[in-house]
Amino acid sequence: MSAVVAKSQRLSTYPRAPILDWSSFARVKTIDPPCVGDLPHSVMTTSGRAALYLALLQLNLPAGSAVLVPTYHCPTMVAPALLAGLNVEFYPLRSDGLPDLDAIPASVFARAGAIIVAHFFGIAQSFGEVRAWCDRLGIALIEDCAHCFFGNAGDRPVGCWGDFATASLSKFFPVPEAGVLASVNREITSCLLESRSFLEQVKGGVDVFEFSAMYGGLRPLNKLVNNLSTLKKSRKPVGRPLVGGAPDASKAMMQLCDMGRISGKPLWISRFLGKMLSRGSNIAQRRENFATYLDAFAPLRNAHPLHLSLPDHAVPYVFPMWVDDADRVYEEIRARQLPVFRWDRIWPGTPSFDGDSGSVWSKHVLQLLCHQSLSSSDIKIISNEIKNLL
Numbered sequence: 001m002s003a004v005v006a007k008s009q010r011l012s013t014y015p016r017a018p019i020l021d022w023s024s025f026a027r028v029k030t031i032d033p034p035c036v037g038d039l040p041h042s043v044m045t046t047s048g049r050a051a052l053y054l055a056l057l058q059l060n061l062p063a064g065s066a067v068l069v070p071t072y073h074c075p076t077m078v079a080p081a082l083l084a085g086l087n088v089e090f091y092p093l094r095s096d097g098l099p100d101l102d103a104i105p106a107s108v109f110a111r112a113g114a115i116i117v118a119h120f121f122g123i124a125q126s127f128g129e130v131r132a133w134c135d136r137l138g139i140a141l142i143e144d145c146a147h148c149f150f151g152n153a154g155d156r157p158v159g160c161w162g163d164f165a166t167a168s169l170s171k172f173f174p175v176p177e178a179g180v181l182a183s184v185n186r187e188i189t190s191c192l193l194e195s196r197s198f199l200e201q202v203k204g205g206v207d208v209f210e211f212s213a214m215y216g217g218l219r220p221l222n223k224l225v226n227n228l229s230t231l232k233k234s235r236k237p238v239g240r241p242l243v244g245g246a247p248d249a250s251k252a253m254m255q256l257c258d259m260g261r262i263s264g265k266p267l268w269i270s271r272f273l274g275k276m277l278s279r280g281s282n283i284a285q286r287r288e289n290f291a292t293y294l295d296a297f298a299p300l301r302n303a304h305p306l307h308l309s310l311p312d313h314a315v316p317y318v319f320p321m322w323v324d325d326a327d328r329v330y331e332e333i334r335a336r337q338l339p340v341f342r343w344d345r346i347w348p349g350t351p352s353f354d355g356d357s358g359s360v361w362s363k364h365v366l367q368l369l370c371h372q373s374l375s376s377s378d379i380k381i382i383s384n385e386i387k388n389l390l
């Protein structure tokens with residue numbers, strides 16, 4: 001077996017999401033940034049996409065209203081608006097990742113009831129400008145904190161710019177699915193979520209331990225967990241796939257978004273782990289991993305980090321990196337199963353705008369995971385592998 005194959009097989013074992021291991025419980029003293037989950041009004045949901053859907057329902061927008069969504073998106077940012085029976089309009093991004101408000105035609109914002117603005121990659125920024133724009137035009141702001149569970153966004157804590165903030169717990173904690181709908185000043189009303197069946201609760205719990213055991217997370221319990229997981233018949237989601245409300249061209253994309261459980265309560269295991277797991281070790285490891293990536297990629301000719309430093313209170317979700325020859329490099333990265341992805345699946349009908357950073361990011365920006373279940377030495381090996389590809 002060649003050295004390259006042996007190495008790539010080893011690399012394919014890097015988890016693409018945090019796993020439950022003993023360090024998940026370690027109390028580590030580190031920065032203590034604000035957290036979306038601690039806002040005065042909050043409800044736990046099954047996912048970030050469910051939180052977006054429920055935020056739109058809370059706004060009770062008139063039929064035919066449009067929701068503005070960035071051209072650079074995960075399809076799960078678009079699907080909730082269509083499922084809520086609203087129209088989606090796309091807006092371009094500036095090079096700093098904030099909405100290019102001047103490029104939104106008046107005919108579009110005249111119909112808009114809400115705008116979804118995300119803190120991409122977990123590096124939060126002030127939404128002061130967009131907040132003022134929304135106030136002037138009477139448009140609701142949904143602050144998408146799926147990448148940014150912790151941190152300060154300019155002179156406010158994350159989640160405090162939006163009428164509602166939404167977050168995704170499964171990107172930050174080893175939980176099977178969970179999100180948060182929150183608000184600093186708006187009550188969350190009539191948000192009656194459906195209970196989950198006993199079977200779903202059990203499966204969700206087993207999922208956490210099974211995923212952990214796949215990566216050797218809870219030695220010496222892994223063998224026991226592997227035996228338990230054989231009792232579980234199927235890993236298929238129990239919820240119904242929801243595609244209603246979408247025009248034909250969007251149906252396949254909607255199906256991929258797996259919106260089946262948006263009206264459900266989060267699983268008990270997600271609530272429990274979300275509350276009791278250590279934030280300190282999680283935050284410290286993410287920041288260390290981001291710094292390790294920064295060291296590794298600083299001097300490259302055909303690629304550069306999108307952020308050249310990590311702000312003091314940032315807790316990153318990924319390390320975003322611009323790559324000139326992204327198609328080739330990403331294909332190689334996928335073949336090696338490195339923990340990296342790219343938002344190249346954009347919603348059908350997303351328009352192109354002159355000078356839109358969103359559309360070029362979909363092609364050129366790779367998102368290198370830096371979660372707490374990757375160690376600094378993992379990050380060094382992954383960086384070297386990518387540097388060789390570059």
Ligand SMILES: Cc1ncc(COP(=O)(O)O)c(C=O)c1O
Pocket residue numbers: 047048049050074076077118144146147167168169170178179
């Ligand atoms: C910016 C953004 N918003 C919302 C979501 C949806 O979050 P979830 O996967 O928890 O549904 C995602 C998912 O990747 C995302 O990246």
